[in-house]
Amino acid sequence: MKIVRFVFSDRIFLIHSYMHLYSYLSIALFSLAVSGVSQTSNIVTGDMRPSQYMKYLKGKNVAVVANQASVAGYRNVVDELMSHGVKIKLIFAPEHGFRNMADAGNKIADSIDSQTGIPVVSLYGKTYKPTPEHLSGIDVVVFDLQDVGARFYTYISTMHYVMESCAENGVTFVVLDRPNPNGFYFDGNIPDPGWKSFVCMHPVPVVHGMTIGEYAMMINGEGWLKGGIRCNLKVVKCKNYNHNLLYDLPVRPSPNLPNQVAVLLYPSLCFFEGTVISCGRGTDFPFQVFGHPDLPDRGFSFIPRSMPGAANPPLLGRVCYGTDLRNSMNEGIIPSPYLNLGWLISAYRDFPDKEKFFNNYFDVLAGGPELREQIIKGMSENEIKETWKEGLEKFKKIRAKYLLYKE
Numbered sequence: 556m557k558i559v560r561f562v563f564s565d566r567i568f569l570i571h572s573y574m575h576l577y578s579y580l581s582i583a584l585f586s587l588a589v590s591g592v593s594q595t596s597n598i599v600t601g602d603m604r605p606s607q608y609m610k611y612l613k614g615k616n617v618a619v620v621a622n623q624a625s626v627a628g629y630r631n632v633v634d635e636l637m638s639h640g641v642k643i644k645l646i647f648a649p650e651h652g653f654r655n656m657a658d659a660g661n662k663i664a665d666s667i668d669s670q671t672g673i674p675v676v677s678l679y680g681k682t683y684k685p686t687p688e689h690l691s692g693i694d695v696v697v698f699d700l701q702d703v704g705a706r707f708y709t710y711i712s713t714m715h716y717v718m719e720s721c722a723e724n725g726v727t728f729v730v731l732d733r734p735n736p737n738g739f740y741f742d743g744n745i746p747d748p749g750w751k752s753f754v755c756m757h758p759v760p761v762v763h764g765m766t767i768g769e770y771a772m773m774i775n776g777e778g779w780l781k782g783g784i785r786c787n788l789k790v791v792k793c794k795n796y797n798h799n800l801l802y803d804l805p806v807r808p809s810p811n812l813p814n815q816v817a818v819l820l821y822p823s824l825c826f827f828e829g830t831v832i833s834c835g836r837g838t839d840f841p842f843q844v845f846g847h848p849d850l851p852d853r854g855f856s857f858i859p860r861s862m863p864g865a866a867n868p869p870l871l872g873r874v875c876y877g878t879d880l881r882n883s884m885n886e887g888i889i890p891s892p893y894l895n896l897g898w899l900i901s902a903y904r905d906f907p908d909k910e911k912f913f914n915n916y917f918d919v920l921a922g923g924p925e926l927r928e929q930i931i932k933g934m935s936e937n938e939i940k941e942t943w944k945e946g947l948e949k950f951k952k953i954r955a956k957y958l959l960y961k962e
């Protein structure tokens with residue numbers, strides 16, 4: 556196999572055949588185009604636009620869905636709203652909690668916010684959905700969470716259930732919109748409707764390419780809430796944002812997405828959560844590497860350890876051999892307008908005991924068994940993606956109806 560090396564915009568690309576040169580050059584051109592308009596300092600998030608949201612909140616009893624990444628300027632959105640005289644009666648906390656970040660999957664308990672004295676109700680503990688009692692006396696629910704644009708990122712599922720409860724209880728739902736750091740493309744399979752779960756709530760591809768506000772409009776407009784009901788939805792748009800901007804999050808959105816590289820790699824690497832392969836939880840670079848003790852030693856290894864955000868990571872204390880993607884932005888691998896299945900496929904091929912490679916969670920993440928079965932059959936990345944085309948074309952038409960920002 557001949558390796559072709561070319562340099563584009565100070566980035567080095569290694570191509571395994573001339574046949575793939577065209578596709579790699581397309582990605583390189585896309586990468587340059589996106590990075591060339593990645594000046595995000597002028598973006599104003601919805602929670603920083605009181606002139607746009609106070610008309611919905613003034614004189615109302617308000618509940619807020621927020622966490623530690625719900626930062627309005629230099630402070631949490633709850634503190635920002637209170638500074639404008641908004642009467643916040645209740646805080647709803649998603650996965651990972653409100654002001655402090657808990658490990659992925661850890662259940663969150665109800666509490667009292669120590670800084671404001673406002674009750675905090677967990678939507679990742681005893682219930683995913685606000686009860687009528689929670690919304691009793693509430694006029695408006697404000698939603699301000701930083702999504703990363705992946706189907707299995709649970710904040711959009713939390714939003715679904717809050718919207719549903721608002722619709723059932725006559726409460727207005729206001730989204731303070733934020734940019735999607737993976738909002739410049741959409742890609743992936745459309746899940747089997749029989750595999751609906753908290754990490755696969757809707758018939759959307761793995762990467763949906765929409766802001767949280769646009770996504771809320773789609774949930775509402777497509778009748779995806781229970782019984783097809785619709786909530787009274789208001790979206791406070793971002794200012795100076797469009798889908799071609801490469802947005803670098805000012806605060807990590809969850810414990811194991813510490814930087815832009817991890818956020819951009821997350822949609823592709825999260826599939827490893829449904830396998831025996833570690834994606835770097837328990838290291839200083841989660842979702843920027845992958846490996847396992849039984850993969851070939853090709854010169855890179857890491858050892859997962861117990862740490863904040865990953866108290867008991869997979870393969871704790873074991874030497875994992877694998878692939879280092881920490882420099883993938885400089886190498887031109889990301890940003891890319893496509894999911895990368897090559898890493899998953901190559902890890903499966905290299906793993907000696909293939910019967911043990913996948914776990915029961917993989918089909919949940921993938922929205923059904925088809926992707927796992929395709930990999931086991933030996934289908935190539937291109938062959939698998941060919942099966943996605945019809946679903947992606949249908950989603951493209953649905954998505955277009957709800958876009959608030961230019962592409």
